[in-house]
């Protein structure tokens with residue numbers, strides 16, 4: 001039987017402490033529900049003494065949580081501990097998590113306390129917490145820079161006072177895997193009552209080692225890992241939950257541990273957090289980044305098409321992602337190009353395929369990423385470069401504070417110039433209405449419109465990205481111009497060209 005490792009998620013406490021990541025009550029409740037549903041064992045919901053808002057969110061998370069234990073953080077002072085007791089009252093299962101610094105640097109400069117006083121505070125805080133709750137976690141802040149003899153005494157004191165979990169944080173992300181392994185091992189060998197508590201890891205990522213250190217801690221005897229979704233947290237963040245969980249699953253041969261996490265919910269949790277905080281993860285982020293299961297080079301794509309195991313150590317489905325993404329770009333080969341077309345239900349004969357592949361390579365040299373609708377454009381063009389049936393000719397608008405605004409748009413469709421006038425709610429709306437008159441496309445709707453400045457100053461170039469949606473298919477369009485209304489028309493024309501190309505390919 002593999003040993004269970006308890007997952008203690010601190011996305012809502014340590015994670016929320018990172019600049020720009022604060023969440024409102026409703027967002028915290030959404031995230032907590034997700035964590036509970038995916039099988040997190042302990043949800044650290046906040047620091048109730050820190051603010052009224054924190055107190056309320058710990059209280060509400062306690063009310064709604066069905067399976068997980070809800071923990072609240074507190075300093076080693078009674079008023080803080082009482083705040084956790086009150087805030088976690090509605091929880092089915094709750095934990096008081098109290099901490100104090102143990103390193104010489106922190107004791108001298110931050111606490112301004114003698115080590116003997118720190119030991120007294122550990123005894124006092126943990127025993128007080130334990131009177132009110134059977135589940136008490138004690139943390140030695142800055143444990144990895146603490147003298148070993150003192151750390152052993154502090155841990156022994158906490159367990160003697162009633163701590164059921166002892167957490168050994170690498171608060172400043174300073175340790176390295178071998179050293180952290182030795183530290184945890186040392187505690188298992190030297191603290192006489194260590195068998196009465198679970199040892200926990202809590203590693204920060206300042207040197208990019210948080211997950212490696214946490215795993216080393218587990219190998220040495222820890223059975224709880226503190227972590228966060230997407231690895232968010234103070235400074236460089238905490239150990240990323242998805243990485244810890246998937247390492248146990250993928251390298252079970254070397255790390256025979258199990259967690260209660262339903263790994264298929266990992267992607268949804270990551271995306272929910274990104275949506276709530278407005279920070280997406282970097283594309284190459286392990287497990288949850290956009291490129292984590294994407295393959296672009298020809299050799300890799302060829303391997304993947306023959307056997308997924310060639311370049312994937314876990315399946316995208318195992319973390320709740322749709323499927324492996326063969327991204328077409330300048331490194332892609334003919335085999336991947338053909339497979340992607342088949343996925344788009346386009347079956348070309350050898351001759352057509354060769355010609356389309358040559359056009360694709362030509363475009364890929366000039367464009368970073370080739371989207372599905374680019375492929376449709378490539379295939380629809382009979383020779384040379386992708387054909388664009390519509391091109392922009394001219395635009396005149398009447399805009400201003402008194403509506404309706406009007407646009408007179410001229411385009412060339414298959415080489416024939418055409419002009420139309422329309423009124424709308426704003427000049428962009430008027431332009432798009434004129435476009436509908438010139439090239440009817442009743443089944444398509446504007447799905448997304450984004451405008452951003454590419455350069456600075458009042459003469460900045462504006463870039464418009466739009467998406468047209470038709471029968472569940474999305475067509476992208478980009479346009480750049482110093483006049484944002486012209487940029488909008490160019491973007492619309494770009495998207496419409498892709499839509500027309502798709503019609504001709506699928507006709």
Ligand code: KIV
Pocket residue numbers: 014099139140141142167169170171172202204
């Ligand atoms: O990093 C740390 O030391 C902490 C403790 C409060 C557990 O977050």
Ligand code: ZN
Pocket residue numbers: 014169171202204234
């Ligand atoms: Zn921390």
